[in-house]
Amino acid sequence: MRRGIIAKAIFVGTVAVGSYAFSGSAFAQEAPKRIDVSVKKFAYEPAEITLKKGQPVVIELTTQDVAHGLKFKELNLNTKIEKGKTAELAFTPSQVGDFVGHCSVFCGSGHGSMTLTLHVTE
Structure with a gap:
């Protein structure tokens, strides 16, 4: 059970970081x-x-x-x-x-x- 909680926490953290990185703030190209x-x-x-x-x-x-x-x-x-x-x-x-x-x-x-x-x- 403990492994399941840790795995879920890692998954949620990875998704949160990935969402932030691609939300436009980190990789947005400025419109000309x-x-x-x-x-x-x-x-x-x-x-x-x-x-x-x-x-x-x-x-x-x-x-x-x-x-x-x-x-x-x-x-x-x-x-x-x-x-x-x-x-x-x-x-x-x-x-x-x-x-x-x-x-x-x-x-x-x-x-x-x-x-x-x-x-x-x-």
């Missing part, structure tokens, strides 16, 4: 922060975004005028946005700093000044 960015000749709106290091993010880019792109050389990120469509740039910032992205598809005379700045903080 979604940021909508409107793209047009010759600007991104918003033009600056502040992110936290380690927090997953999805930047959703839309354009209605012409094709554009967005490239962050330092972060190894690059995407193209087709006219009338949406593109997603999904990543998790791993470094702190200010990173300037440039339009990577020639879109006219103001193309060279078209930038989006990411401020990544701790």
Whole structure:
């Protein structure tokens, strides 16, 4: 009888620990922060975004005028946005700093000044 009680106690303890571990508190993955960015000749709106290091993010880019792109050389990120469509740039910032992205598809005379700045903080 004593073995049965001990076995039940071990079972209940194991289930309790397992339930806690998988309840979301220990292994929950943070949902990505979604940021909508409107793209047009010759600007991104918003033009600056502040992110936290380690927090997953999805930047959703839309354009209605012409094709554009967005490239962050330092972060190894690059995407193209087709006219009338949406593109997603999904990543998790791993470094702190200010990173300037440039339009990577020639879109006219103001193309060279078209930038989006990411401020990544701790």
